[in-house]
Amino acid sequence: xxxxxxxxxxxxxxxxxxGRVDDILGGAAxxxxxxxxxxxxxxxxxxxxxxxxxxxxxxxxxxxxLLDGLEVRKGKTFRWSGRYAxxxxxxxxxxxxxxxxxxxxPTVPEAFRDSRFLFLAxxxxxxxxxxxxxxxxxxxxxxxxxxxxxxxxxxLNEILKRVDMLVxxxxxxxxxxxxxxxxxxGRKLLKKGPKVVVVKKGxxxxxLWGEDFFHAIPAYPLEHxxxxxxxxxxxxxGLVGSLAASGSTDERSLRRAMIMGAVVASFTxxxxxxxxxxxxxxxxxxxxxxxxxxxxxxx
Amino acid sequence: xxxxxxxxxxxxxxxxxxGRVDDILGGAAxxxxxxxxxxxxxxxxxxxxxxxxxxxxxxxxxxxxLLDGLEVRKGKTFRWSGRYAxxxxxxxxxxxxxxxxxxxxPTVPEAFRDSRFLFLAxxxxxxxxxxxxxxxxxxxxxxxxxxxxxxxxxxLNEILKRVDMLVxxxxxxxxxxxxxxxxxxGRKLLKKGPKVVVVKKGxxxxxLWGEDFFHAIPAYPLEHxxxxxxxxxxxxxGLVGSLAASGSTDERSLRRAMIMGAVVASFTxxxxxxxxxxxxxxxxxxxxxxxxxxxxxxx
Numbered sequence: 247x248x249x250x251x252x253x254x255x256x257x258x259x260x261x262x263x264x265g266r267v268d269d270i271l272g273g274a275a276x277x278x279x280x281x282x283x284x285x286x287x288x289x290x291x292x293x294x295x296x297x298x299x300x301x302x303x304x305x306x307x308x309x310x311x312l313l314d315g316l317e318v319r320k321g322k323t324f325r326w327s328g329r330y331a332x333x334x335x336x337x338x339x340x341x342x343x344x345x346x347x348x349x350x351x352p353t354v355p356e357a358f359r360d361s362r363f364l365f366l367a368x369x370x371x372x373x374x375x376x377x378x379x380x381x382x383x384x385x386x387x388x389x390x391x392x393x394x395x396x397x398x399x400x401x402l403n404e405i406l407k408r409v410d411m412l413v414x415x416x417x418x419x420x421x422x423x424x425x426x427x428x429x430x431x432g433r434k435l436l437k438k439g440p441k442v443v444v445v446k447k448g449x450x451x452x453x454l455w456g457e458d459f460f461h462a463i464p465a466y467p468l469e470h471x472x473x474x475x476x477x478x479x480x481x482x483x484g485l486v487g488s489l490a491a492s493g494s495t496d497e498r499s500l501r502r503a504m505i506m507g508a509v510v511a512s513f514t515x516x517x518x519x520x521x522x523x524x525x526x527x528x529x530x531x532x533x534x535x536x537x538x539x540x541x542x543x544x545x
Numbered sequence: 546x547x548x549x550x551x552x553x554x555x556x557x558x559x560x561x562x563x564g565r566v567d568d569i570l571g572g573a574a575x576x577x578x579x580x581x582x583x584x585x586x587x588x589x590x591x592x593x594x595x596x597x598x599x600x601x602x603x604x605x606x607x608x609x610x611l612l613d614g615l616e617v618r619k620g621k622t623f624r625w626s627g628r629y630a631x632x633x634x635x636x637x638x639x640x641x642x643x644x645x646x647x648x649x650x651p652t653v654p655e656a657f658r659d660s661r662f663l664f665l666a667x668x669x670x671x672x673x674x675x676x677x678x679x680x681x682x683x684x685x686x687x688x689x690x691x692x693x694x695x696x697x698x699x700x701l702n703e704i705l706k707r708v709d710m711l712v713x714x715x716x717x718x719x720x721x722x723x724x725x726x727x728x729x730x731g732r733k734l735l736k737k738g739p740k741v742v743v744v745k746k747g748x749x750x751x752x753l754w755g756e757d758f759f760h761a762i763p764a765y766p767l768e769h770x771x772x773x774x775x776x777x778x779x780x781x782x783g784l785v786g787s788l789a790a791s792g793s794t795d796e797r798s799l800r801r802a803m804i805m806g807a808v809v810a811s812f813t814x815x816x817x818x819x820x821x822x823x824x825x826x827x828x829x830x831x832x833x834x835x836x837x838x839x840x841x842x843x844x
Contacts, residue, residue: 333725426632428748429766449727450749451763462840464750464761467728502844541761544838545801 247286247490248360250384251278251483252352252377253367255292255316259327259341260518262334264472270519271302273324274367274389277476280520281483281510282365283309284528285491289358291315291377295323295346305524314355319346334474335448354380363387363490365482366409370394371401378408385495387411387486388440389479395421407439410495413482419445428453432460442500444485444507446478454504459497463504466512466538473518477511480523484510484531509534546585547659548789549683550577550782551651551676552666554591554615558626558640559817561633563771569818570601572623573666573688576775579819580782580809581664582608583827584790588657590614590676594622594645604823613654618645633773634747653679662686662789664781665708669693670700677707684794686710686785687739688778694720706738709794712781718744727752731759741799743784743806745777753803758796762803765811765837772817776810779822783809783830808833 253275259268279288287310296318306313324347328337354377364384366374368391378386388409394402395418402422406412412435416428422438423431428445432455435443443455449471451464485507492499509531516522552574558567578587586609595617605612623646627636650672663683665673667690677685687708693701694717701721705711711734715727721737722730727744731754734742742754748770750763784806791798808830815821 427768427770430768433768447749450746451761453763453766460766460840461842462750462763462766464752464763467752467759467761469726469729469732471726498844501842505844539843541759542841542843543760543800544841544843545797545804 247363247493248289249282249286249363249365249487249490250289250291250354250358250361250381251275251282251365251367252291252315252354252374253278253365253369254324254347255294255298256324256326258475258519259325260473260475261329262473263331265518267518269325271305272326272475272519274479276306276520277479277514278365278367278483278486279306279311280309280523281480281514282487282490283311284484284510284531285487285506286310287312288487289315289361291352291354291358293317293319293346293350293352295319295321298323305520309524315353315358317350317353319350321346328475330474333449334471337475352377362493363486365389365486367479368394371398371405375401375405375408378405385410385489387413387482389413389482390418390422392418392421403438409440411442411444412440413444413446413485415446415448415478419443442495444504446481448474448477452481452504452508454500456497456500461501461504463508463542466508466534467541468512468515471515474515475518476520477515480514481507481511484508505535505538506531509538546661546789546792547588548581548585548662548664548786549588549590549653549657549660549680550574550581550664550666551590551614551653551673552577552664552668553623553646554593554597555623555625557774557818558624559772559774560628561772562630564817566817568624570604571625571774571818573778575605575819576778576813577664577666577782577785578605578610579608579822580779580813581786581789582610583783583809583830584786584805585609586611587786588614588660590651590653590657592616592618592645592649592651594618594620597622604819608823614652614657616649616652618649620645627774629773632748633770636774651676661792662785664688664785666778667693670697670704674700674704674707677704684709684788686712686781688712688781689717689721691717691720702737708739710741710743711739712743712745712784714745714747714777718742741794743803745780747773747776751780751803751807753799755796755799760800760803762807762841765807765833766840767811767814770814773814774817775819776814779813780806780810783807804834804837805830808837
């Protein structure tokens with residue numbers, strides 16, 4: 247498979263009912279790449295500061311993530327801090343320091359431009375569009391967030407016409423479709439361009455709208471969630487990684503990929519940062535996949 | 546099949562973003578009975594006031610609901626009024642007037658005591674226990690609400706030891722299990738006595754815990770919800786009605802019954818009161834059941 251992800255790497259400070267961790271490895275592209283890495287090698291394009299630790303570079307390489315597109319800029323790595331309370335479905339952002347991410351325009355190495363699958367993690371839509379120009383042959387998956395929906399509406403709607411698949415959460419789907427009904431929102435988003443729309447609902451599972459089918463899955467049932475950070479990005483990693491590995495985006499592959507996304511995300515939230523994802527094997531992913539089929543088995 | 550439901554009939558006043566209706570037919574037992582009626586005749590025990598309309602009695606009879614246990618007491622029928630806003634997942638109760646329900650103790654007609662399935666709709670746990678004594682051979686399903694969890698903790702935990710199945714919503718499950726994790730809550734509730742625990746999550750679907758399996762379903766995806774009132778009770782109606790019709794409570798029957806519950810509830814919320822449920826046929830229920838299988842089909 248040839249799967250490229252472009253997006254943020256970060257150092258996160260996170261507080262949840264289970265505890266607090268400072269400056270741990272995070273970022274949308276990081277979680278995506280590690281989530282996708284169970285299915286094959288992942289190409290990564292992003293930027294870090296001079297403070298990016300050797301051990302974290304090694305962690306990514308050990309997962310089979312190719313770092314030829316990882317730029318090191320003068321300054322500090324992007325930092326995010328947030329906390330979760332109550333039902334832990336929504337993070338409260340405490341601080342965001344863009345640092346080296348400020349004004350960053352990704353450079354896609356020549357060797358990555360033949361990628362068959364491209365994941366554009368949350369970034370300014372214009373930046374995402376420039377990357378898209380560089381990888382013309384890929385099946386393209388776009389993520390975004392509320393900030394871009396509010397601040398760069400036209401740019402975002404423009405790039406939506408050019409991507410194959412949109413992955414976002416329920417709040418973002420409602421905002422982008424301008425509809426409080428999630429079911430109507432999904433169908434409206436299809437009309438903005440993507441052939442596939444996936445909406446992540448955290449502990450409530452996920453929906454997928456294809457051109458001629460709808461698919462719904464619950465989340466994997468967990469007794470104990472330590473830290474929801476990265477759940478959505480690693481869901482996307484499992485989803486797109488599974489598609490890239492199969493080399494197909496047909497209905498069967500998409501349905502399978504949805505469950506792989508849910509399974510990968512379920513491991514992510516069992517510990518802080520990438521601790522759990524690093525510790526598991528593909529066999530464990532597959533075992534939980536089979537277990538998931540049982541939870542949702544037809545009568 | 547022989548299915549008995551004991552619980553409240555009501556006149557509801559409901560306000561939703563779709564409009565307002567006054568003194569329409571409602572009540573947990575009513576929604577349950579009509580929801581279950583697609584699968585076979587339903588025996589009903591409850592109380593109404595002298596104001597209960599002939600047309601509503603006829604409506605129930607036309608659905609195949611046996612009213613031998615419907616008592617008419619001096620006074621007015623139980624009234625509830627509530628409104629829904631925003632995501633419509635939770636009703637805000639505006640007023641409750643018990644009227645004839647105040648101090649009511651159900652009398653189970655001799656002819657109903659051989660019922661094989663018994664649904665104890667929301668009521669004081671002691672009242673539910675008295676009914677249980679009268680129908681000793683039934684597979685018993687209990688519903689409850691936050692008020693009884695708070696006010697009659699011991700009584701409720703006592704009756705839980707005697708029922709086969711608990712059906713409640715996510716808030717109630719968390720309160721009754723004293724655990725904010727719904728997944729842990731479900732397993733804890735199993736330990737309180739029931740062999741099966743079903744937790745309804747509104748638009749987010751439902752979970753079922755059996756003695757040796759777990760089942761999760763999404764809700765049927767609806768573009769437009771008119772009135773969520775009765776969704777949970779008619780879900781229970783579809784669920785238990787389907788079980789009663791099959792005469793079985795094995796894993797296969799339970800998985801099928803969960804989907805039937807979701808399907809019946811999806812019709813309920815498409816209009817106010819019982820308007821939509823009255824207008825549909827078993828064939829429409831079955832068609833939506835098949836459609837539901839498609840939404841959740843395995844890869």
